[in-house]
Amino acid sequence: MRDICADHGERELVRRITRILEVEEKDDCAVVEDGERYLVWTTDMLHRRADFPAVATPWQIGWMTVAVNLSDVAAMGAVPLGLLSAVGIPPETETSFAEEIFRGMRDCASRYGTRVLGGDLDSHDELTLVGTALGGVERDLILRRRGARPKDLLCTTGTLGSAGAGLRVALEAEGKGMTKVEDPDLRALTKRLLEPAPKVEEGQALALSRSVTSMMDNSDGLALSLYELAEASGVGFSVQEEKIPIDPSVRMVAEDEGDAIDLALHAGGDFELVFTVSPDRIEVAANACNLSVIGEVLAEKEMVIESDMGRRALEPRGYQHMMKLSTTPP
Amino acid sequence: MRDICADHGERELVRRITRILEVEEKDDCAVVEDGERYLVWTTDMLHRRADFPAVATPWQIGWMTVAVNLSDVAAMGAVPLGLLSAVGIPPETETSFAEEIFRGMRDCASRYGTRVLGGDLDSHDELTLVGTALGGVERDLILRRRGARPKDLLCTTGTLGSAGAGLRVALEAEGKGMTKVEDPDLRALTKRLLEPAPKVEEGQALALSRSVTSMMDNSDGLALSLYELAEASGVGFSVQEEKIPIDPSVRMVAEDEGDAIDLALHAGGDFELVFTVSPDRIEVAANACNLSVIGEVLAEKEMVIESDMGRRALEPRGYQHMMKLSTTPP
Numbered sequence: 001m002r003d004i005c006a007d008h009g010e011r012e013l014v015r016r017i018t019r020i021l022e023v024e025e026k027d028d029c030a031v032v033e034d035g036e037r038y039l040v041w042t043t044d045m046l047h048r049r050a051d052f053p054a055v056a057t058p059w060q061i062g063w064m065t066v067a068v069n070l071s072d073v074a075a076m077g078a079v080p081l082g083l084l085s086a087v088g089i090p091p092e093t094e095t096s097f098a099e100e101i102f103r104g105m106r107d108c109a110s111r112y113g114t115r116v117l118g119g120d121l122d123s124h125d126e127l128t129l130v131g132t133a134l135g136g137v138e139r140d141l142i143l144r145r146r147g148a149r150p151k152d153l154l155c156t157t158g159t160l161g162s163a164g165a166g167l168r169v170a171l172e173a174e175g176k177g178m179t180k181v182e183d184p185d186l187r188a189l190t191k192r193l194l195e196p197a198p199k200v201e202e203g204q205a206l207a208l209s210r211s212v213t214s215m216m217d218n219s220d221g222l223a224l225s226l227y228e229l230a231e232a233s234g235v236g237f238s239v240q241e242e243k244i245p246i247d248p249s250v251r252m253v254a255e256d257e258g259d260a261i262d263l264a265l266h267a268g269g270d271f272e273l274v275f276t277v278s279p280d281r282i283e284v285a286a287n288a289c290n291l292s293v294i295g296e297v298l299a300e301k302e303m304v305i306e307s308d309m310g311r312r313a314l315e316p317r318g319y320q321h322m323m324k325l326s327t328t329p330p
Numbered sequence: 331m332r333d334i335c336a337d338h339g340e341r342e343l344v345r346r347i348t349r350i351l352e353v354e355e356k357d358d359c360a361v362v363e364d365g366e367r368y369l370v371w372t373t374d375m376l377h378r379r380a381d382f383p384a385v386a387t388p389w390q391i392g393w394m395t396v397a398v399n400l401s402d403v404a405a406m407g408a409v410p411l412g413l414l415s416a417v418g419i420p421p422e423t424e425t426s427f428a429e430e431i432f433r434g435m436r437d438c439a440s441r442y443g444t445r446v447l448g449g450d451l452d453s454h455d456e457l458t459l460v461g462t463a464l465g466g467v468e469r470d471l472i473l474r475r476r477g478a479r480p481k482d483l484l485c486t487t488g489t490l491g492s493a494g495a496g497l498r499v500a501l502e503a504e505g506k507g508m509t510k511v512e513d514p515d516l517r518a519l520t521k522r523l524l525e526p527a528p529k530v531e532e533g534q535a536l537a538l539s540r541s542v543t544s545m546m547d548n549s550d551g552l553a554l555s556l557y558e559l560a561e562a563s564g565v566g567f568s569v570q571e572e573k574i575p576i577d578p579s580v581r582m583v584a585e586d587e588g589d590a591i592d593l594a595l596h597a598g599g600d601f602e603l604v605f606t607v608s609p610d611r612i613e614v615a616a617n618a619c620n621l622s623v624i625g626e627v628l629a630e631k632e633m634v635i636e637s638d639m640g641r642r643a644l645e646p647r648g649y650q651h652m653m654k655l656s657t658t659p660p
Contacts, residue, residue, distance in 0.1 A: 002424055003424060003425045003426065004421065004422050004423060004424055004425060005419055005420075005421050005422070005423045005424075005425055005428055005453075006421035006422060007425065008425060010451070013425075013428070013451060014451055016425075016429060017428075017429070017432050017451065020429060020432045020433055020436055021432060021435070021436050021445070021446050021448075022436070022445075023445075023446070023447060023448055029448075030412065030414060030447035030448035031447075032411050032412055032447070032464065034364065034466075035365060039369070039411075039464070041414060041462075041464065042414070042448075043373075043414045043415070043416045043449055043450050043460065043462055044416065044450050045416040045417075045418050045450050045452040045454075045458070045460065047418065047452070047454060049455075050452070050453070050454075081362050081369075082360065082362055084360060084371060084372070084373045084462065085373070086373045086374065086375040086416075086460045087375075088375050088377065088458065089335055090335075091334065091335050091336035092334050092335070092336060093334060093335045094332055094333060094334055094335075095333045095334060095335055095337065095338060095343075095346075096333065098335055098343070098347075099346060099347070099350060102347050102350045102351055103350055105351070106350055106351050106352070115351070115352075115353075116351050116353070117353060117360035117361075117362070118351075118353055118359075118360035118372075119373055120373050120374050120375050120460075121340070121343060121344055121347065122375040122377070122380070123335075123380070124375075124377060124380075124456070124458070125379075125455070125456060126454070126455060126456070128375070128418065128454070128458055130373065130375065130416045130450075130460040132371075132373055132414065132462045134362065134369070134371065134464070136364075
């Protein structure tokens with residue numbers, strides 16, 4: 001009986017690999033000591049079939065490749081220092097399509113004050129893009145997944161669910177064989193999915209505010225991110241359903257309110273920051289960036305949602321495509 | 331008429347991309363300022379069909395992924411600070427095969443005093459591995475491709491051609507449907523291809539010797555590397571054929587002496603350092619590491635080989651699979 005990778009959950013495979021490499025799965029970036037500061041760096045592989053719906057433009061593919069990596073740097077409170085990209089491209093790709101990918105990378109990096117400094121170009125049967133981002137952060141400002149304490153307030157930047165709504169629109173268009181979403185409002189929704197805005201300034205401002213006790217990005221969805229934060233800090237979370245900042249656009253595609261909440265909690269791709277703040281520092285944090293308080297940290301390791309219907313378990317469902325492993329120096 | 335990537339040479343595509351990204355194709359690594367030192371970093375994509383013959387073990391696949399990146403760090407005279415890896419793995423891969431890949435990565439990093447600190451695990455139709463290495467080097471020690479001056483001596487570390495000979499053995503075995511080379515001597519030759527030894531200590535020692543005027547690794551073969559060095563420095567090279575340190579093992583597979591020289595010049599994969607040294611500093615360089623003087627720098631931009639048969643042009647043939655773009659800060 002062969003024992004193949006598909007027999008194991010992603011978490012189990014990552015667990016085995018981290019044991020081999022003797023690293024701990026811990027933060028959005030790996031951390032390297034660098035004198036007075038830490039360097040943080042991260043890498044993410046994206047590829048055509050798994051990560052990009054048919055309606056994605058090449059410019060969006062490039063933008064996304066940079067954005068997902070900058071989001072990891074942002075989640076540590078770090079300043080981006082640059083990116084590299086390794087791109088495997090099918091030889092039959094139109095040259096203008098390939099060029100647009102790199103324009104998208106350039107424009108996303110530039111938007112966040114940094115640059116793609118180089119990389120590797122390869123030919124590949126499937127369009128495959130691996131971005132790598134490097135950041136720097138003062139030692140006492142770095143934000144990690146661990147550090148949440150009971151009674152800390154649970155917060156998120158921005159609004160949630162629009163990327164998931166955009167994915168639904170994109171997949172529906174794809175199912176109809178369309179390569180473009182014609183309705184401008186619906187197309188705007190797919191932009192929320194395909195042109196994520198990593199919270200680079202917000203991450204740095206929150207770090208400088210010295211009010212945050214733990215942080216990560218919510219790329220795999222709020223629910224899964226909360227499970228990660230909870231595990232890293234050895235705590236639980238209580239989320240107040242009515243405080244979840246559901247993006248208004250979600251209601252364009254959600255079947256009902258329950259579905260809208262589901263998209264906000266489980267769909268992923270929003271690339272917001274989810275973090276915890278000492279109750280006495282919440283005003284300082286709120287001055288650093290727009291945030292919503294959506295719950296609090298529990299001493300017990302339980303994960304619950306409170307609503308006027310009562311209390312229920314927060315399900316660990318979400319987007320588990322990307323299996324990250326990263327660590328800090330021993 | 332569609333204009334596709336395959337219509338263009340790799341160099342032309344890289345030229346277009348570097349123009350979009352506003353970087354210059356220059357060194358083995360991208361360079362980032364970091365206080366008193368430079369950070370250097372590099373990324374390389376490898377994948378199953380293009381880069382690994384059937385006889386490659388998973389451990390060798392992992393080793394290679396780390397080694398090719400460390401070789402780029404070595405070529406700048408830098409100390410490795412760590413690596414990340416993004417791996418896309420077919421779900422039907424045997425779990426033990428996947429684990430061996432990561433053991434190979436770990437062992438190569440460890441051999442050179444560094445570690446794989448994290449990364450990204452993904453599923454992919456074709457096994458695809460992207461390593462990223464970070465290094466650090468004092469500002470006045472960094473070695474670049476530019477800087478060679480007329481009359482400087484042209485040098486290489488190690489011996490050349492064994493990786494090319496190993497590739498020949500590996501492809502012959504593959505052609506016969508074998509997944510292992512039975513003859514131990516021939517198998518040793520495939521190890522030269524599949525377990526390259528990046529010249530990390532040599533690169534640092536050469537940098538500290540302050541005798542080197544330009545350097546790069548020869549991963550694409552000596553001939554192509556010399557063309558790169560020549561272009562970066564605006565010079566030419568004269569190579570003395572009888573001084574090329576052809577690895578003795580090459581003669582196990584070479585048809586004749588001309589074929590042996592061809593493997594040493596054009597086959598690639600040796601991961602030695604090729605560099606130029608001021609004539610008055612050659613003893614200092616030779617104390618830093620084992621080297622062979624194989625020619626000299628010409629003021630004219632010509633590329634020639636001298637032998638007792640006379641003088642001929644050095645052909646720009648070699649392994650062009652990997653298309654690198656990297657840069658220095660503006």
